[in-house]
Amino acid sequence: MSTLDWLVMTGTLAGIVLYGVYMTRKVDNVKSYLLGDRDLKWWTIGLSVMATQASAVTFLSTPGQAYNDGLGFAQFYFGLPIAMVILCIFVLPIYYRLKVYTAYEYLEGRFDLRVRTLTALLFLVQRGLAAGITIYAPAIVLSTILGWSLSLTIAIIGVVVIFYTVLGGTKAVSVTQKQQMIVILLGMFAAGVVVVLKLPQNLSFGDAMDVAGHLGKLQVVDLEFDLNDRYNIWSALLGGTFLFLSYFGTDQSQVQRYLSGKSLTESRLGLLFNGIFKVPMQFLVLLVGVLVFVFFLFTAPPVHFNSANLDKLRASPYGTELAELEARNKEINGRNTTATLEMVEALRSDNEARISAARSQIEATLAKRDEVAQSVDDLIATYDPELITEDRDYVFITFIINYLPVGLVGLLLAVIFSAAMSSTSSELNALATTSVVDIYRRSLVTDRDDRHYLAASKWLTVGWGVIALCFAAVANLFDNLIQAVNIIGSLFYGVILGIFVVAFFFKRVGGRAVFKAALIGQAFVTATFVASWMEYINLAFLWLNLIGCVLTVLFALALEGSDDATDVTIPENDLL
Template identity: 55%
Template sequence: MSILDWSVLLGTILFITVYGIWRTRGAQNIEGFLKGNNREKWWTIGLSVMATQASAITFLSTPGQAYEDGMRFLQFYFGLPIAMVIICISFVPIFYRLKVYTAYEFLESRFDLKTRILAALLFLIQRGLAAGITIYAPSIILSTILGWNINLTNVVLGVLVILYTVSGGTRAVSITQKQQMAVMMGGMIMAGIIVVNLLPPYVSFPDAIQVAGEMGKLNLINFSFDWNDRYNVWSGITGGLFLFMSYFGTDQSQVARYLSGKSMGEIRLGLLFNGLLKIPMQFIILFIGVMVFVFYQFVQPPVYFNKLEKEKVYETAYAERMVKLEQTHHAIYKQKTKHIKALVKGIQSEDAGAIVNAKTNLNGFNKQEKEVRNQVKDLIKEVNPKAETRDTDYVFITFVMQHMPVGMIGLLLAVIFCASMSSTASELNALASTSLIDLYKRSVKEGGSDKHYLNMSKFFTVVWGCLAILFATLASQLDNLIQAVNILGSIFYGTILGIFVVAFYFKYIKANAVFWAAVVAETLVIFIYIRTEIGFLWLNPIGCLLVIFFGYLFQFLRSAKQ
């Protein structure tokens, strides 16, 4: 990287870190540390909620997802606007009226202490693991670019986030996220403009869109119903609705973002703002990934995008096999080039026959390319059985490093780091507040001073930060980061949501019944995930409905005995 790129990257990260510490210095009470003294306006809430969800994984992995699988991942978010409306109507008024610090406090008043602790523990397990993944995602970048030890990179990034989160708590998180969102979306929009301008002069923007469509990458909507299909309209609206209701309504990393709101009206506006803008934001990021795919139809892509893993093969006796595979890949691309040009020519002349003929030929060469890539992955696996062979997380960063102009490289790296810092800060803040309010203050030390709880909150922030760094060292075993986070959430979120849905809408079901229903439901969800091929989004409604079903069953059996 150039000096300019390093200056942009380091300057952005250090400015946001120092700014967050300076603006929120001197938090003297637990109310200010955990709820920001309820000062936030709706736009801050909306941007903070969006920034918390938009981790580095969003900007690192989503374009790669689109490169490989097209834009059908967008359907994952179709349930989000509906979820925002339900949360504004049902969740927000109760949380706001009770003036809770965490979502799980409400469960004790509705049920009992053990149900509150169960929900809090499920959250701590899920979010603690997810925090590790959000730290790991950008660590891939520095380790790939500089050859740094990835564990050292995890530590550096984790410590930066811990610094300003410990300093200012919730307010530090919210304030820094506004700057981070500006960097993130500004950088990605500029990247989209540049990738289109990098296309050959004879390929216009409309041509590029049609090329993407003809090659199956603009697959936005899929109405076919399939339990095993992760992304279709039905899984997005149904499974996504349950996932987002749980995430935004019961996950403390999100609930804390709007509990700091100035009024109920500000909170509702902030959540609706997020519901309206999140789908367009994801569309833009996915579309950039599709344009990167189109770009690589005219510029030869690497046979394998994880450069470090590929280079390890060249240091072994398998080097000659890798050379031959790269030569084969190059030869296939050279033959493919004339057909992609024929496709563009057919599109420009509106020649349907030429388009069909070019697509047929391109599909054949794409299959050959895929076969060679699979052979490369198999070879990498032979050299290193523990290697991560799915390389979609490296697609966008490879494009950035090899083809972006000076200055933009540093900015786009800053985008990914800002995203990681914003989501990780929210997670650490939420993990600390849940540990303090729902476990420590409630069951370990009641009646402590405000100063004591403030210090313990900072202590828990540091502890969870260290654990997140530790979990990050295990994240390299995952295939695709964005799917890993969503799968992890889906395993736990349905059960947590089920507890809250019962609390809000099913007064017949009491404490013991919902507690054991949640235990049974979570066990069954884990079993279903391990033993079946069902799409992970369906785990959310399954978990929720199982809690309701078993809650009714256990309550009925209990009532029948009395």
């Protein structure tokens, strides 16, 4: 990486961090540290909510997902606007009326302490694991660029993020996320422009889209009902909506963002802003991945996108076989380029016969290219079975490093690290807030002064950071990082949402019934996931959100006996 790229990347990141530290230099009490001053405008809330969700995983893994499968992943977000409207109507007014600081405070007043603690623990487990993924994702970038070991890179990034979060608390998270989102959006737009400019001179953006469309990369909506299909319109509108309801309505990393709003109206507008603009942003990220796919129709892609694996293979006894496969890949791509140019000419003349023939040729050469890639994967696995051969998370990084102009490489890396800083700091801060407010101060140490709880908040931030680092060390066991984050969420979000649905809409159900229902529902969801993972059943993970929510509600209604719902009150000693 050039000196200019280093300057752009480090300058952008240092500027954002220093701004956050400066703006929060006077934070000296636990309320401001964990909860902020509740003075944010709607546009800050909207950008903060988007930045919290848009982790480095989004900008590393999603373009690779589009490179392989096209725009179909966009369906995953179709339930988001629906969820935002529901939350604005039913959930936000309750949170604001009760003046809660965590989503789980409400549950003690509505049910009892056991339900509050159980729900908080479910959140801590799933968000603690997901935080490890958000640290692991940018570590891939830096380890690839600098040639460092992945473990060392994970440790360095984790320590930096923990340090940044411990210093600033929740206000540092909020005040920096506007700048981070601006950098992210500008960087991704610039990447898309560069991909188009890198295409052959006589090829326009419209030509590229036509080619991608005829190769199946622009199909967004899949109407086929298939429980084993991870991304179709039905899993999105049903499972996806329930996932987003739980994530934005009950996950403290998000609740903490919009409860910092100046008023209920500001928070509602912030959530609606997220619901409107998140889907177009995701389309932009996916479109960049599709354009990278078209780019590699004219330029031979690597036989394997993880360059670290290729370097190891070149230095092994299999180096000669690798060189032969790379030469074959280059020859295949030459034929692929010819067929693609033929398709472009056929599309311009609207000659269906020529279009069909060219498409068949391209599909044949792509199949040959996939065979070469599979042969390389087999060589890697033979050389070292411990190496991970799944490489789609490296597609966009490869394009950034090898094909972007000097200066823009640094900006795109700043995009990835800005996203990592934003989402990881939000997660660690939310984990510390829930730990202090819902468990430590509520049940363990109830009578200490503000200074003690401020220190405890900082130490718990460090502790959760260490846990996230430990999980990051095994994150490479997942085939695709963006799916890993959603799978982890789907394991827990459905049950958490079910608890809140009972709390909001079934006033006759009491704490004992919902506590038992949540335990049974979580056990069933976990068993269902294990059965699917072991291929005893075929079920896409998004359905776990719907299953967990519905089962928790049904079990709570069935188990409800003599215990009645309590009035909604918050224990006085629990408010910070």
